[in-house]
Amino acid sequence: MSSTAKDAPVFGEEYEHEPVPQKARRSTFSVSMVWLGFPMIITGAMTGSILVAGMGFKSALAAMVIGNLLMLAYVGSLGVLGTVRGVNFALLASATFGRKGYMLASGLLSSLLLGWYAVQTGITGNLIHTAFDLSYLWMTVLAGVLYLLITYVGIRGLHWIGLVSVPLFVVLGGWVALDSASVAGWGKVLAYAGTKPDMPMAFGIGLTIVITLFIDAGTVTADFNRWAADTRSSLIATACAFPFANLVAMLVGGIMTAALGLADPQPFGLDNMFGYLLSQKQGWLSVVAFVFLFCNLGSVCAPTACTTRPWAGRASAMGGCGCSR
Numbered sequence: 001m002s003s004t005a006k007d008a009p010v011f012g013e014e015y016e017h018e019p020v021p022q023k024a025r026r027s028t029f030s031v032s033m034v035w036l037g038f039p040m041i042i043t044g045a046m047t048g049s050i051l052v053a054g055m056g057f058k059s060a061l062a063a064m065v066i067g068n069l070l071m072l073a074y075v076g077s078l079g080v081l082g083t084v085r086g087v088n089f090a091l092l093a094s095a096t097f098g099r100k101g102y103m104l105a106s107g108l109l110s111s112l113l114l115g116w117y118a119v120q121t122g123i124t125g126n127l128i129h130t131a132f133d134l135s136y137l138w139m140t141v142l143a144g145v146l147y148l149l150i151t152y153v154g155i156r157g158l159h160w161i162g163l164v165s166v167p168l169f170v171v172l173g174g175w176v177a178l179d180s181a182s183v184a185g186w187g188k189v190l191a192y193a194g195t196k197p198d199m200p201m202a203f204g205i206g207l208t209i210v211i212t213l214f215i216d217a218g219t220v221t222a223d224f225n226r227w228a229a230d231t232r233s234s235l236i237a238t239a240c241a242f243p244f245a246n247l248v249a250m251l252v253g254g255i256m257t258a259a260l261g262l263a264d265p266q267p268f269g270l271d272n273m274f275g276y277l278l279s280q281k282q283g284w285l286s287v288v289a290f291v292f293l294f295c296n297l298g299s300v301c302a303p304t305a306c307t308t309r310p311w312a313g314r315a316s317a318m319g320g321c322g323c324s325r
Helices: 003-007 028-037 042-055 057-085 089-132 136-153 155-184 186-191 203-212 215-219 231-260 273-278 283-306 310-317
Strands: none
Touching: 028 155, 028 231, 042 057, 042 089, 042 203, 042 231, 042 273, 042 283, 057 089, 057 186, 057 203, 057 215, 057 231, 089 136, 089 215, 089 273, 089 283, 136 283, 155 186, 155 231, 155 273, 155 283, 186 231, 203 215, 231 273, 273 283
């Protein structure tokens, strides 16, 4: 069996060595579902909690909005480039920096994204361990294996996991934010000044946190937007992530944190939407929360792993599709 046959994805060609042909491009809805599922995650809600606890609700909201609009401009531009040329990030880097120079950019981004993948699988294992007293190690391993299986399916797998994760987050996250705010009152949420109102987090730091949360993954946007049919579809798909999905995720955590008003919230413990669902003491809701956690963090881990698949980088080193010609 040839190496090409071995590397072929389960449900179709991924065009890692050449531009995605127009006939293989996917609908705006399909590419948008990949982007919606990418930042609409519990980790984003945790980040929103940290920002609101450190800055107060109004200042944090301003940082979230401005940061996400800056991300739209940056990621949207790179996405259009990927759509026009139809190639992944590694091939674009090869065209920009040459066959040797691309290795620095591609290697740096791959290393960062592998670290991000490890963080998300670790969060999955830690939350399951904390909530259900299951093995942290085995839950982390299970999460890593499941997310890699989705990656092997390719762009179709990313579409499917988004179809599951996004509606679950909208329903569950929306309920957590609205329920917590309705109990505390929206006035309290809007007036929340943070845990240290006398020494709030600087606005620049908060803005930096918003941008850096997905700046590495956003840089490799060509890996996803090369599948868009045209630049309009590419921009719509990117806007589904920034500002929409990322802002929604951050607001869920931020609203909940402001509503609960904890003296020392622990978003990476159980002071997050996952913990809020479990606190309702409903067996069926705990099961839903368990499934949701795996699906939700899978929607960010699977795309992350896709961008670091080694044969994409090998294709660039071999000259790729010649997109620089």
